[in-house]
Amino acid sequence: MRLSELAYETIEPDPQIDGLTADSRAVSRGFLFAALPGVQADGASYIPQAEENGAAAILALPGVTSKLPVIVDAEPRRRLAQLAARFYPRQPEVVAGITGTNGKTSTARFAAQLWTLLGCEAGSIGTLGAQSRVYERALAHTTPDPVTLHETMDAMTRAGVTHLAMEVSSHGLAQHRADGVHFRVAAFTNITQDHLDYHPTFEDYFNAKGRLFTDLLASNGTAAINMDGEGAEAVVELARLRGLPTVQTGWNGRDVKLLSCEPHMSGLALELECGGYVYRADPPLIGAFQAENALLAAGIVIAAGAKGADVMMQLANIEGAPGRMEFVAEIAGGGVYVDYAHTPDAVGTALKAIRPHAPGRVIAILGAGGDRDRTKRPLMGAAAKANADIVMVTDDNPRTEDPASIRAEILKGCPDAKEIGDRGEAIAAGVAMLDEGDVLLILGKGHEAGQQVGDQVFPFDDASVARDAVADRMKELG
Structure with a gap:
């Protein structure tokens, strides 16, 4: 060219x-x-x-x-995105962008699964990389740089992907990485404190996410909004100012409304209303908040043109995303789970959500990433203290910060927590504490397969380490 x-x-x-x-x-x-x-x-x-x-x-x-x-x-950042879109011109017929603090990954995965169940060739782009039945690629960022993004979308389209659910981060929006994407649907999960190490104010953080609705969503597009998420009404107003239709979901939803949600050991029993009809679904999802993500995914698929009844009939068949309230091992009538929660709101939400699945105590393990927003650390500790029976503070990805200093900041919010710096030792200690019906929730890293210390990344997978610890405990128990 x-x-x-x-x-x-x-x-x-x-x-x-x-x-x-x-x-x-x-x-x-x-x-x-x-x-x-x-x-x-x-x-x-x-x-x-x-x-x-x-x-x-x-x-x-x-x-x-x-x-x-x-x-x-x-x-020049916006221009690069436009040039990349021209150099790699193919995009799936339907692209849905999903923004918000928490729930983007699960929502994207659920939307792609629903499209697939409805017979479309669908995929997702985000924290877990680019994934579909016909194309996979590891990615370094939730929203890749525009060249990588459009090269990936072009390749996915050539492979046959027609429907794409894409996570759009505040960094990606502020840096115009997605400005060349033709969004048919824009979706909003929620907004809570995060990334204030990058955004100077919370207002700036919200405005960055708002660009998906004010600047990037096509003029004939539709906004799908989780009405239970903080900030939902403000996003409804952004859509109204552009004259865009909305699909509103959740307990407070208008179009896909959650009527009841009963957690049980293996999932959620849901009752919902869509198009004047009541439906029931029992997806194998852990945590009541996953119902919000599932309904928002349904809203995305409906906003893109699917019939509500067809979507509702497939909700029972979706599966959780790796590292998102993921069940990894059963022990003593309870179990061990991992989750990516790394903000105060997400920590509190995850622990509240796991409680109905725990006949006994809830034990939480958490840390916080280095070289990131320091103000949220004591708030994360406080959220853990408020919602778990036992809290253990350990290292996450300390990066270039002193790990002990990070732990000390978390401990300000949960001074009675047990401190074990080595993450593997902390997980083993958590497993060793489990009595009949207890649940251990390991927070912060989710799907990640490495731990960054300084400028090095060492192999470390929470789920794998937890399974090994459970196996050792079972041997001890005979």
Whole structure:
């Protein structure tokens, strides 16, 4: 593709463009290098390296110069997303974007499963990577950089995917990563405190998520909103101001309404109303809050054109996402679960949700990530103290921070908690505490298969470590 065709500008000289990247180290001959301004470094300073590596053109802010042809744009991040969408032009027929603090991964997975059950070739993009029956790819971020995102969407479409549920993070929205995506549906889960290490205020955090509805959702699109989530009414107003229809779900929903939710040891017994009819479903989901995610997923599929009755008939067949209230082992009439909860609200919600599944005590293990929002740490500890019978504080991904200092900040919210820094030892100790009917909930890392200490990532999987600890305990018990 010629640069002028890619940029929709008359440019001389007009080189052939064979690839796009914002990483000067990844530049090959014929690539366009996007010199993006960053928090820690300015991409313009890497233009000489990109030129040396064979770049054919540059995308940059006004005032940046190069010996190569330059596309000048005051919003180079947004322009890169637009260029990536043009360079990798294929997108699934239906793309649903899902934003919110908690529940994005489960909702995306549920929506993809429902579409698949209805006969569509569906997939999801998010924290767990790009996944479908016909295409899989590991991804580094919940919402990938625009080049990776559009390359992935193009590949999924070529593989046959027609319906895609995509997580859209506040970082991705603030950095315009998804600006080239044609969203047919935009969905909202909830908004609670998170990422205030990146967003200067909570208002800025909400406004970033709001871009999915104000800027990116197609003018003929539909908003699907979990009306039980904090911030739901504000999102309804965003849709109203654009004249967009909404599908409202949950206990307070209008279109897919939850009438009852009875947790039991193996799932949830749901009663719901849709289109004037009452339906019952018993999906194998752990935690009542998963009912909100399941109903929002149903709302997404309905917003995209499916019949409500058809969707309701498939709700019983969806399965939980890895690392999201995932049952990993049974022991002493109770069990061990792992969950990705890493915000105060998510910790409290997960522990409240597991309580009905626990005939005995609820034991919680949690930590907090280093180099992230510090203000939420004591709040996470307080949420654990308020909702668990026993709390153990351990390390999560300390990254470059002192692990003991992170634990100390969590312990401010739960001073009576037991502190065990080594995560493996903490899990073993939690399993050893389990008596008849007790439940152990290991929070924070969910599906993650590694633990980041400093600049190194060591293999560590909560579910696998817990299974080993249970096996050892069973041997001891004979």
